[in-house]
Amino acid sequence: MSDLHIVGVHGIWQGDTDTTRLTADWRAALTRGLTRHLGPHTTIPPMTVPHYSPAFTAPRRRLGAAKPTDHEPIGPNEEAFILETLAHYAPDAPVRAAADAPSTLGLGLPYLPRPVAAAIAGIDRESGRGTGALLVGAIRQVHKYLHHPDRAEQIRATVLDAFTTPGTRLAIAHSLGSVVVLDMILRGQIPPADGHGQGLATLVTCGSPLAWPTVRRGIGQEGRSLRLPDGIAWINLHARGDAIAQARGLASVAPDVHDVEVSNGLGEPHAATRYLDKEPIARTIAADGQ
Template sequence: MNDLQVVGVHGIRQRDTNNIKLADDWNQALARSIAVHVGTHAAVPAVTTPYYGDVFPRGRLQLGEDETTADLDAADEEETEFLLQALETHTPPDPAQPPAGTLGMPPRTSPRIARALAGIDRRFGPHAGKLVLSRLSEVYGYFKDQEKAEEVRARVREAVEQTGTTLIIAHSLGSVVVYDMFQRGQIPPPATDGGVSQLITCGSPLAWLPVRRKLGLGVAATLQRPPHVAWLNVFDPYDPVTASVGLSALAPNVTDAPVDNRDDPHAADRYLEQQPVALTVHAQAIQNPSVPPAL
């Protein structure tokens, strides 16, 4: 195709939407971003967002609507260890027991989990630990159920192939899915007739060591940038899902772009509205001159 088509791969907490509404939200956010950071007459590509919320409709450990409660008892021993390794890797727990009641959790929660969550809360703010817990649990669920994971990858691959996109934007768990697909050779490489040549990850949990282990990478192993694919990683240092770090130290030739998403550090639309995303999408659009300008 000559027109630039963007494929957006969402995170998992999308149970109250569908592919049409999700695509509309992403298209509007990207259009606002390009208008502000590039210009109102700049080309605005179409965004296709393959939806997989019906495959993982709620995730394994869900937060309440106010994101202050979590069903920790839903985790098995393997998942609990995965989550604890992740939490404690970037925020070692305080040896002191956290004050009773500060986490809003039932008394039967293990002291190790309580301390780990308290450490995240101290670093990122109230309830951040449970946000991380929920998102990392979703990542665990993706690796745990390979049948569902393959369905997710199939939907993303279909969107990439049907649109002929050269640009993928992946948010949160979506960045894990897309990286996994690159490893499996399920993303068409750049070629004279198309293929993906630009990846933008936003709010990615790929920095967490247990996540990289699930991808088959050892402790000292680095994330490998897909050959001939430029990779921009956009992260808010106050986004606890990113562990407050970029990916350039873990992935050679990845460009990190720290941003400020204000009061909602992990939100997809806030990431899409940031200047590094707008400029990178615009640069890709220039290479596809048939993209129509905004009216």
């Protein structure tokens, strides 16, 4: 597929891996999609998925834990960010008195301020057990990117290095990665396609939290429609059951985006590999590689 190079930008909970393994995992999922939807002899172009999680504080791991947990205390500013984001999901969820709510998420997980615990309990009653804790874990990492400048700059530097590879015209960004890439585009760090094969031509986002008002405020876009510069096409995949993406697209906040609903099944619908093998991504790779 010509000289196309793909950059993938991962999302949350990627502490226990590295660039080599991430790239291999993403390539495998994309290859499944290409061969399934475009034929068995279709090959994926070169790609890189830079690992930026070391910019976050190293997590403590529990034996057998599938995902690292974050044990840094929740301060007042982060608590306000978490509560505002959770309210976007279920404004009336924290109906139980905070004094009656548990103050931890369970064995091995950190202490939570009671208002956060109450909000989690309310969301779990509305959306299913475990949904609130999943959201809080994601919200905390998003907060670290948006409100810790040194960490954010390290993340952007790691991702930007991958974009210097010649032929990088397609980016696929999952979850928090979609926030990172959009922020970099708006900062002018990732230039749009120039018509001569240079610059980013297509952005594919998957399972994105860009609909959160707290995120848009954090990247300086509060009260504005999210728009990419001319020259960059934007495709957004969202899946039923993906709580991070609220199982809906971004068209309400990004008028130019092309939303596509996909089915990722019932188990881990937010997982990157569930998105990466879908037909819209396979056809986008084929089109950009021509």
